[in-house]
Amino acid sequence: MTSPRESSGHSSASDHALASEHSPTSDHAPASEHSPTSDHAPASDGCHVQAPGLSWFEIFRLGLVQTALGAIVVLTTSTINRVMVVEMAMPAMLPGALVGLHYALQILRPRWGHHSDVKGRRSPWILLGMAVLASGGWLAALATSMLETQQGLGIMLATLAFSMIGLGVGASGTSLLALLAKSVTPARRPAAATIVWVMMIMGFVLTAATAGHFLDPYSNERLVKVSGAVSLIAFALSVIALYGLESKHHTKGVRAFQPKLSTPDPESRPAEDARFWLALRSVWAEAASRRFTVFVFISMLAYSAQDLILEPFAGAVFAMTPGQSTQLAGMQHGGVLIGMIFVALIGTWRRSGQSMKSMRRWTVGGCAASALALLSLTAASMHASSWPLQLSVIALGIANGVFAVAAIGSMMTLAGEGQHNQEGLRMGLWGAAQAIAFGLGGFLGTMASDIAQWLVADPSKAYAWVFAIQSMLFVLSAWMAIRVPAPEGLQLRAESHDSTVRPSTPPLKMDRRLEPPREQLNHVSIG
Numbered sequence: 001m002t003s004p005r006e007s008s009g010h011s012s013a014s015d016h017a018l019a020s021e022h023s024p025t026s027d028h029a030p031a032s033e034h035s036p037t038s039d040h041a042p043a044s045d046g047c048h049v050q051a052p053g054l055s056w057f058e059i060f061r062l063g064l065v066q067t068a069l070g071a072i073v074v075l076t077t078s079t080i081n082r083v084m085v086v087e088m089a090m091p092a093m094l095p096g097a098l099v100g101l102h103y104a105l106q107i108l109r110p111r112w113g114h115h116s117d118v119k120g121r122r123s124p125w126i127l128l129g130m131a132v133l134a135s136g137g138w139l140a141a142l143a144t145s146m147l148e149t150q151q152g153l154g155i156m157l158a159t160l161a162f163s164m165i166g167l168g169v170g171a172s173g174t175s176l177l178a179l180l181a182k183s184v185t186p187a188r189r190p191a192a193a194t195i196v197w198v199m200m201i202m203g204f205v206l207t208a209a210t211a212g213h214f215l216d217p218y219s220n221e222r223l224v225k226v227s228g229a230v231s232l233i234a235f236a237l238s239v240i241a242l243y244g245l246e247s248k249h250h251t252k253g254v255r256a257f258q259p260k261l262s263t264p265d266p267e268s269r270p271a272e273d274a275r276f277w278l279a280l281r282s283v284w285a286e287a288a289s290r291r292f293t294v295f296v297f298i299s300m301l302a303y304s305a306q307d308l309i310l311e312p313f314a315g316a317v318f319a320m321t322p323g324q325s326t327q328l329a330g331m332q333h334g335g336v337l338i339g340m341i342f343v344a345l346i347g348t349w350r351r352s353g354q355s356m357k358s359m360r361r362w363t364v365g366g367c368a369a370s371a372l373a374l375l376s377l378t379a380a381s382m383h384a385s386s387w388p389l390q391l392s393v394i395a396l397g398i399a400n401g402v403f404a405v406a407a408i409g410s411m412m413t414l415a416g417e418g419q420h421n422q423e424g425l426r427m428g429l430w431g432a433a434q435a436i437a438f439g440l441g442g443f444l445g446t447m448a449s450d451i452a453q454w455l456v457a458d459p460s461k462a463y464a465w466v467f468a469i470q471s472m473l474f475v476l477s478a479w480m481a482i483r484v485p486a487p488e489g490l491q492l493r494a495e496s497h498d499s500t501v502r503p504s505t506p507p508l509k510m511d512r513r514l515e516p517p518r519e520q521l522n523h524v525s526i527g
Contacts, residue, residue, distance in 0.1 A: 335397020
């Protein structure tokens with residue numbers, strides 16, 4: 001970890017952006033101090049001019065890492081889940097609790113993101129996360145095979161395995177998205193968000209089909225071998241995809257600022273923890289980061305709550321067979337892909353991905369369309385005999401796809417344009433909100449369905465109430481998306497390029513004026 005400069009003599013957090021300029025012993029002269037054209041605050045130690053953004057092929061390479069991540073996750077959260085319940089005759093609560101543990105541990109995403117910010121390199125943290133994830137995936141299969149003969153030991157090993165899966169997903173996924181946010185040009189962000197998301201879904205699909213083929217006829221030995229092979233291939237694919245990519249664009253990574261601490265040992269664990277919490281508070285003090293976190297949580301709560309009740313709804317209200325309801329879920333996922341690809345093509349063609357306002361419009365429109373689609377499912381509950389359910393489900397999928405990819409594009413913009421090179425910390429904060437919402441949403445959605453059916457004897461009316469509540473959550477999400485302001489980094493640059501600023505204004509004075517003290521920033525951004 002890079003230690004804070006001790007020679008600057010400034011301990012106030014509000015002075016960190018100018019610390020290098022006043023340091024009498026600084027060995028890195030700030031570029032902006034003598035440059036008449038610079039409009040940015042001086043960079044911190046380890047700063048290097050960034051190469052042009054990632055090419056399409058390099059974005060595809062990062063998408064391969066998402067494919068590898070999705071391959072391991074689907075095998076553990078879906079296939080192993082089913083094996084525990086059906087083949088092992090274990091209570092469904094066991095895999096449910098293990099998957100919940102995997103989501104709960106992703107609350108550590110901000111910590112992982114902060115570590116990658118401080119070190120200035122993302123690839124090592126991505127590979128470390130993938131190694132932990134791959135090991136956890138194989139251990140999960142091994143633990144499942146032990147449940148028949150050594151149940152207690154198997155459960156303990158499964159708990160360890162799913163803990164590793166949660167930590168691995170958090171470390172690799174957060175650092176990967178931070179690398180994308182930092183390295184992708186604004187014009188390509190909608191398409192980049194779509195590429196990495198679609199390739200993760202491809203990892204789900206390919207692994208489910210391939211692993212399913214090799215698992216028949218089922219045996220515990222086959223499960224362990226298939227899981228080991230998938231984990232090994234996924235990790236190797238990640239190594240190949242990342243090889244030389246980051247060093248090409250960051251010969252020396254730009255590191256995040258580290259608040260100065262009055263401690264005898266700045267490298268001690270307490271000092272490191274204090275530095276993390278100070279950085280987290282500085283990010284939370286930004287109105288854009290804070291409001292976007294709330295938006296992510298509410299929208300993903302609505303998004304995940306519908307997922308586990310759609311097929312039961314189709315069976316209970318429309319009397320569909322398991323095969324028919326599975327096909328209906330496939331239609332929804334197909335709609336999601338259509339919505340994502342549509343936003344990517346339009347956003348890249350019209351270059352609307354360069355504008356935070358354009359991405360916000362797509363996000364709000366996707367949330368509003370999702371609310372309308374859920375209201376159509378409410379109507380379908382009351383008119384099951386004549387309602388075209390498939391059209392409503394496809395419309396819901398398209399709306400969800402538009403919302404999801406626009407939200408990811410907005411996330412990349414907010415993370416990449418924020419202050420102090422804290423992309424990892426921001427991505428970690430939003431990733432933690434998403435993971436908690438996903439884990440909570442699935443549980444609350446099914447619980448709301450059970451409660452509604454207990455209160456209302458008619459399943460049609462019960463599901464109508466549930467879909468109506470989820471629709472209201474999407475309306476609330478749209479309102480929160482509207483309230484998310486432009487990132488402060490963009491505001492600073494917009495002000496620095498404003499025609500009202502006199503050309504003779506020294507860059508240093510302009511930087512001081514544009515970056516208020518932290519205490520003032522905290523005050524004006526509250527609410």
